Amino acid sequence: MTEPKIVTERRGHILLIGINRPEKRNAADFELLSLLAAAYGELERDPALRVGLVHAIGEHFTAGLDLADLGPRIGADGLTFAPEGGINPWQVSGEQLSKPVVIAVQGLCLTLGIELILASDVAVAARSTRFGQIEVTRGILPFGGATLRFPRAVGWGNAMRWMLTGDLFDAAEAWRIGLVQEVVDDGDQFDRALAIAQRIAAQAPLAVQATLTNARRAVRDGDAAAEAGLQPALVRLATSEDARIGMQAFLARAEAEFVGR
Known part of the structure; x- marks a missing residue:
């Protein structure tokens, strides 16, 4: 039986949303994006859920887009993947999420992974995480909100340094520029993010x-x-x-x- 590419778990008032395609370094294909959008819709609709926690199964958070699967699906109007009742996790179109999201990242965190951080509210990174907004090296531009949010979050020069070169950078640099709020030892990122989510969920x-x-x-x-x-x-x-x-x-x-x- 094939494992779902997005796994969810309710833990009190928190919805755990796990990216689960480790054999492909959690690269996002159309099915994964659709399931992720559906999970965000579940978080929004259920009044018992107060906070989302996005994390990833395996060594890497995400290697970015599975272009072999998604490339042919980009039509004249771009790429649409949110099902009925779902919410685009990057919130660049459609309904906006009204509840906070905490995110825990490790390993590779490329392209849409950075954009998920930028669309979330608090981010925790494992110390060895490597980040990259590498779309320009693939002949496309970031289309999940980085062009809007990255300069706003970290300053124009810091954002352009990484978006226009496609270079990778480490967790220390991500913390220095304010992309992530905490850097923890490898393996501790989920527990720390969960502790923050629990503190948020305990408030009104x-x-x-x-x-x-x-x-x-x-x-x-x-x-x-x-x-x-x-x-x-x-x-x-x-x-x-x-x-x-x-x-x-x-x-x-x-x-x-x-x-x-």
Whole structure:
């Protein structure tokens, strides 16, 4: 029986999303992309799920696109792979994910792997990870959001240094420029990412999503648009059951058990 190319597991309020094509260094073909988009749709739709954790089975996070499979599928309108109910994990088209994603990477993390980091919210890398935005060496351009997000995340010069040359860089450089938030010993990346996801999942989910939404609005639409949404969001959250639970926990000096309402 063939193993699914994306494996999911619910662990409390966290959806673990595992890339599972290790025999191909987790290179993404059309089936893998479709299953990954379906998993993101599941994360978005289920109110019991608060955080996604993307990781990979095997030695490598991903060697990038399986161009032999995907090349012939690129038509006049580009490449479409999200099924009904799915969400493009790179969020460059269609519905946007409203919940945070933590990501753990190791081995090779090429092209769409970097773009998954850029579309996620917190990234943890194994110390020996090698990164590369290598599309220009294959005669194409990054089309999963790197041209939009990489300069914004790490600065123009840092992004262009790696996007325009296609050179590989290490985890120390990824941390220096701010692409990843933590670098850990090899083999520890999943556990550390899970610990961060668990901390996020323990917070009030409506407040987490509102914080994420407002920060993204500032990036996408500018400071004025984000500022205009702050007070309405505060008023809405202040009347929630979770705000009451949070205040009671504060007064009792206890850990809050949020319910997402």
